[in-house]
Amino acid sequence: METFQIIVLLLDATFRVATPLVLAALAGMFSERAGVVDIGLEGKMLGAAFAAAAVAAVSGSAWVGLGAGILTSIALSMLHAYACVTHKGNQVVSGMAINIVVAGLTPTLGYAWFSMGGQTPSLSGDARFKSIILPFAESSRDIPIFGYLYVELISNHNIIVYLAAAAVPICAWILYKTRFGLRVRAVGENPHAVDTAGISVDWLRYKALIMTGFLCGIAGSYLSTAHGAGFIRDMTAGKGYLALAALIFGKWRPVPTLFACLLFAFTDAVQARLQGVDLPLIGVIPVQFIQALPYILTVLLLAGFVGKAHPPKAIGEPYIKER
């Protein structure tokens, strides 16, 4: 196969894998920019994945499933807010607790509702988001290079992949160009300033966490109703943590975060192709090392190029009215 083709196909896989990471990382961005650590991304995604698949299976509509996924994720986000904002609880513990509760509750409910060992029925037809062929995909196929790119890379993804792509500029716009974004950024840096400006710190953080829940809900629904076709226990498999890593890697900014997600996804795609390949001089590298490659790469990049990341100053600290 031509190198060009290989790269295009790798990028194509990259987009699919990056989608939930991008959405979850953007979700984390709202929370963390507002000063609330969110290691509960994993649990929220998992909860959403379950709700979306369960409701889609029952209703037969992926869109209804997506709605249920988003609502579930927002509800979990509100639990996080209730613990960390209202009751000033430890944000890391709260996130972990949510992850654990969801990991247990989803199969429990799945078992109770579907008697399929905690899984949901496999989704087909309208219960699943299918790939969309963009306009002119067929007619442009013959245009050299561009046509191939358009057909293979740009077209033929499900709606949520496009949503994720759109989410980056939209979130950037919200964060940098709206009142809400200004306040979110302010409250993560100095909640006292926000409070003295006559804005309720708690309510603002609640709103930011609703955004987090919303985006995480889409990310989770993607896993079970778009990329996959049904829920299976622990199906997030660490993507929440990876998204968090991407967020920190991207220094809590939307565009760099997008690139961090793409990088993770890309190394993952490359990793699949390197397995068992006989490299010149080196020979066949043990598969375990190839699988560790994305992580090693991340560490090297962090050590070499990215340097110190400056988190939002007030992150992790519950806001208590004092001086």
Next chain:
Amino acid sequence: MAEEKVKFGAPLKIPGWVNYALIPLVNLIAALLISGVVILIIGDNPIEALKVLIYGAFGYPEAVGYTLYYTTNFIFTGLAVAIAFHCGLFNIGAEGQAALGGIGVGLVCLYMDWMPLWMIIPFAMGAAAIFGAAWAYIPAYLQAKRGSHIVITTIMFNFIAASLMTYLLVEVLIDPNGQSPESRPIIETTWLPYIHEVVSMPKTPLNLSFVYALILSAGFYFLVWHTRWGYEIRVVGQNETAARYAGISPSKNIILAMMISGALAGFVGVNEIQGVHHRLILDFTGGYGFAGIAVALMGRNHPIGIFLAALLFGALYQGGSELAFEMKSINKEMVIVIQGLIILFSGALEHMFRPKIEAIYRRFAPARPVEAR
């Protein structure tokens, strides 16, 4: 000058028993209540479930042995996370450090097994500590010298440790006579003594490493609050500028604290490999490293608190498996839910009842006026 009836600047102190006993108890009860509701929903008897849970954790000697065996691991990882916290670092890598610790112990027990037990013991401990510490050293170094975010690097190092472990067990250390990714068994002379061999109690996996855990807890307390090294670690953790002002090197202490942290996590390998499984296996770390974060936070980074939190987690692990076994409708997932709810209420929502309890306390125990100068 008129004497003031209040001491300026000192808020009313709530006594220890309210802070450290009553409030946690109320939180625990709340978690159990919610769990009870979930159990009711799936159609079982919550009171019965609670009985089984407690009985399963503490009801008979064997249960106690298992509970304490799990507790041992949580103490190790709880202390590991806590020492890093004292230095202002978030060590999510205890899982990987524990895995490496296991490799260290495993290598000693596999290849130095000509030594008598009294020699193996320090070597195995040393190897666990050194391997764990070495695995923590790299993220620590990168944090201290290159500013790489330790949360990410430690997460990445968990993945890398898992890969390394699988590679070693599939390609290098695999038992030539076996088919699964495990090393050959270590010979019996290298096993850590079981507690039931010393004290009369039924056979359980509880072994000498429980004693290590207690000793290390005491050592932790001494190190952190009663030595100049602990003092330096805490200064760096609380205020890096003050540390530089005082001539305390932040990077040196970051590396030191993380290496101690990795060494502590590495002891999970001693308990699991030398104490129980007697061979190097995959996934023996079983999430203890992650749970260590909750243990440390719930235990307020203090060894006594960590012991109690570890005991709670140990009891949940052991009582939970009893629960899954005894009650058909309650499966392993339901047990996870109960564990999660307890972490939620005792950890994240710990302040929910505090103001009310404090207010009640104040009503019944009004402040004694203090003379101020």
Next chain:
Amino acid sequence: EDFKPAIVFDMGGKSDKSFNEAAFNGVEKFKSDTGIDYLEYEVTKVSEREQATERMARKGADIVVAIGFAQAAAVEKAAKAYPDTKFTIIDMVVDLPNVQSIVFREEQGSFLVGIAAAMASKTGTVGFIGGMDIPLIRKFALGYKEGVLYANPNAEVIENMTGTTPAAWNDPTKGSELAKSQFDRNADVVFAAAGGTGLGVLQSAADEKKLAIGVDSNQDHLHPGTMLTSMLKRVDVAVYNTMMSAKDGTWKPGVQVLGLEEDGVGFSVDEWNKGVLTEDMIAAMNKAKADIIAGKIKVTNYMDK
């Protein structure tokens, strides 16, 4: 009567759509045929394995069936501690007087589905996706590869493993991505031996209109039309038989190797893959089956290498 059987599932859980689920089906069949209830436990942590097996013995189980190679050490300990209890372990050999070990010749079944894969492939490239890179999975992979090359010496086999942590058995999205990457590299038939991850592989094949081969249980019903066949590993039969024999008093310790000859492994032909798995393929597979049983074809067992 008070015959008490017990079963300990491994970490995937009894509804993993594959290996443990097959065992579960076997024990359920035993229950419905005899009306005898059983004790069960799903292991969630490595350290629970020993506790679970011993607990069964302590509770007075007559026979304890342990599912999965990882339980070997636990069975060994428990069998020594409870010499009067019968133990059966699946997928691993434990050499003790009160242990029956049942192992399967996965390579033989994989060989047959490899033939089907090679014949069904139009591109001459087929894929294999495993969970973790461990000997058992390599056993599947090697048999499969030999079968493919037997049917088409020029064929190419792409191999992928999912991961290095237990999450590798439960990551359907990763499975689906791996399958897609193999399709991108021209593969048009893929064989998944990866537990829950395999579900993603099968799904992906269905989405891309390629062919997939299931594993352990019959998974053909999951995606009729794109399921070529499933490599059956009759854990259900083994569990059922060992329990029955224990009940009847005919249970014997020692090693049982279940291959094609014993119908311990095989492939599925049913309403779901009708037409996908052609008569030609079935004929070729049956012929190879006979040859293997007759010793005319030697399939390499990875473990013997």
Next chain:
Amino acid sequence: MSEQSPALELRRINKSFGPVHANKDISLSVDRGSIHGIVGENGAGKSTLMSIVYGFYQADSGDICVNGQNCHIENPQSSIEAGIGMVHQHFMLVDTFTVLENIVLGVEGGYRLSAGLASARKELIRLEKEYALEVNVDATVGDLPVGLRQRVEILKALYRGAEILILDEPTGVLTPQEADHLFRILDTLRDQGKTVILITHKLREIMAITDNVSVMRRGEMVAHVKTSETSKAALAELMVGRSVLLQVEKEPARPKDTLVAVRNLTYIDADDVPRLKDINLDLKAGEILGIAGVSGNGQSELLEVLGGMLTPTSGSIRFEGKELVGSKAFAARNLRKIGFGHVPEDRHRSGLVLSFSANECTVLGYHDKPEYNRGLRLDRRAMVETCQTYIEKYDVRPPDPYLKASGFSGGNQQKLVLAREMEQNPDVLLVGQPTRGVDIGAIEFIHKQLIKMRDAGKAILVVSVEIEEVMSLADRIAVMFDGGIVGELAASEATEAQLGLMMAGVRDASSGAKAAV
């Protein structure tokens, strides 16, 4: 609402924090169009009272009337709506934001920022002109010097339409020039009919600018007086409850050998900005060298280099003739061992660990001294005993060696730091902002201690942005501007005007100034 009603009236305000009765039955009336001063020692309850007015805290009982109308002030929002603005003691700004963004925060005018920002920009330019509050609205606040940040805070309040402006210790961080500028601004505000409430420890400022003064002591309002009818001494006595010395008494210095000689010292920071340029200084035994200058002109870096926290880029520092730069001794820890003491400029940032108990803070930097260690063990008892003696000697309140550092007021925190550094009996003492945010009772005490050290033959370097303080404490004064030393003069010959000019960078402002060494 009548023309005569006061702008702000407080009636019998009470507020307790647990058992601490921070405000007891406080009543206060502030005339419209006046500047009203509030003075009181550290912890007297001034900030608490103003936080109640601003809606940050809720009073336990009492009424607040604005323009004669009873107001229910529940949160800052309602206070802002009542026309009250506040400049807090610790600035409430987002460092990573621009000035403009900080000012519009909370009053953005619509969900989209761009429109709101554009109109705010216009309005701000008008306000800046009207009140002479120039500041670049596009600058990032974190990069601005304190004086400008304060302007931002004032602009913020004005932009919100504040009629009553509360300033909590606004001059604690300002140079005299900046303070004077602030007062001119306050004058303008008063002329425009606004009401100003000014909290300060500095009686000079009260006398200079206010119309009326209220004095608080230990949670109570002890006096309301007209400024024209009182004096500094009278106010000081009201505040502290005894008479205080407002000017340090000292003998002329008897300088001996040069202990520390700094030559051609240069420091370039990580961002390649030169912070110290070719500094030459001599610290002599038995003399106080004062460094005057507007904050941000290299004083902090000078202290940090001499204290071993920063490594100079080039130059030489000799101590008793031995070169320190490049030697092993040149690190904070080792400098302490050879006899350097260092009271840092910012006690919260570096002098203390706020979450540590007083006794743990007592050994900060000296924790590896033999007297605090027994073998491996850190000797807690010795730490507590030492702390106890410091507390007694320096009159730290409350006298509790186990209290967390954060539980002491700024003045008492400062005493803890001073005690620690002075009681090591160092040969060289570096002191940054010795009395920042400290009340007059404590200032008197701290100044006395420094003079005592000098008379005992120590070399002392005092960095302060308080020109008054430098003039009264120092024997020799060097003025820093833009990282370099503009000039050096004898304290006896210096005048405030002269120093002010030098601080602005005018090199030969004084005929009598000796050229830099």
